[in-house]
Amino acid sequence: MIRLLQIEFIKLWNNRASKFLIFAYFTLILCMALIAMIRIDRPPIVFNIADQGIFNFPYIWHLNTWIASWLKLFFAIVIVSMTANEYSNKTIKQNLIDGLSKKEFLMSKFLMVISFSILSTIFVFLVSLILGLLYSDFNEISIIFSDLSYFLGYFVKLVGFFSLCLFLGLLVKRSAFALGFLILWWGIFENLIIRFSAWWLFGKEGSEKVMHFMPLEAMSNLIVEPITKFKAVKSISTQLGANLSIDYAVHWYNILIVLGWTTIFIYLSYALLKKRDL
Structure with missing residues (x-):
């Protein structure tokens, strides 16, 4: 298992584009901390976003996992491009000649998917924890470590999405086409054809039940948007x-x-x- 991961990390280290995308991904997650610096101080308008409760425990767990889940496309590009490059650079054939079985080849890719998901989950947790400790109004241990299920949902969401990207990379063999196929699946097949067909056959409620079992919709349902939990939004809606x-x-x-x-x-x-x- 360690040998398979080493092979993938060597390939990753020698790919400049992949290193840039991974660096950009973690940098953007760190940029969530910059939200705390947003401040308007022009009387009579005095506003500091950190004082609005978005960094309060346990709300921050929900908010940051939801925001970070939108950035998963960076890792998706890395996985799709690395998989597609196996064909264009003929490294997959060379790996098989060198004694790697097809099962081991796929296992090395899936281990990379798991590694990316674990690293991202830990990183988002640490960034959120630091922001919460600095700005949260609630610092009781019982409150800090409540609602951590969002990280389980985040991890499972990443593993599922990256596994789909891995499959598309192997299926299409071209990274641009694989990403294009992913967009078509989400925009046309899943959200148009399947949703409309289910609505026509089973009605609105039946359509919603069917959509719960579609891959991208199911991944989206793991972490529901947290904006409507924000007290300002609740006040306006009321x-x-x-x-x-x-x-x-x-x-x-x-x-x-x-x-x-x-x-x-x-x-x-x-x-x-x-x-x-x-």
């Missing part, structure tokens, strides 16, 4: 008479759906490799 009854929890069944899709993507990747003449 004044407008809107009822924001949203379930923000990370549910076990959403985790199982995403893990199920992860298993399917990895199995399809292996079946594709096994069948394809490299």
Whole structure:
């Protein structure tokens, strides 16, 4: 297992574009700390975003995992491009000649997916913890370490999404086409064709139930947007008479759906490799 990871890290280290994207990803996550510096001090308007409660425990766990999950495209590009480059640079063929089996080749990629997901989860946790300790109004241990399920949801979401990217990279063999296929899947197939067909067959409620089982929708459902939890938004909605009854929890069944899709993507990747003449 360590040998397979070493092979992937050597390939990654020798790819400038991948190193830049990974650096940009972690830099952007660090930029979440810059939000605390947003301050307007021009009387009668005095406003400091850090005083609005967005860094309070445990809200910060929800907010930062949701924001960071939008940045996963950086790692997705790395995974797709590295997988596609295996074909264009013929390194996959060389790896097989050197004694690496197709199963080991896929395992090395999946281990990289797991590694990226673990590193990202730990990094987001540390950044959030530091911001919370600096700016949160609540510093009791019981409050600080509540709602950590968002990190489980974040980790599972990354593993599922990166597994899909890995499969698309192996399927299409070209990084640009693979990313284009991903956008088409999300925008046209899943959110247009499937949603409309399910609505036509089962009605609105049935459509929502069907969409819960679609891969990208299931990943999205793991961490629901936290903006409507913000006290300023709640205050405005109350004044407008809107009822924001949203379930923000990370549910076990959403985790199982995403893990199920992860298993399917990895199995399809292996079946594709096994069948394809490299």
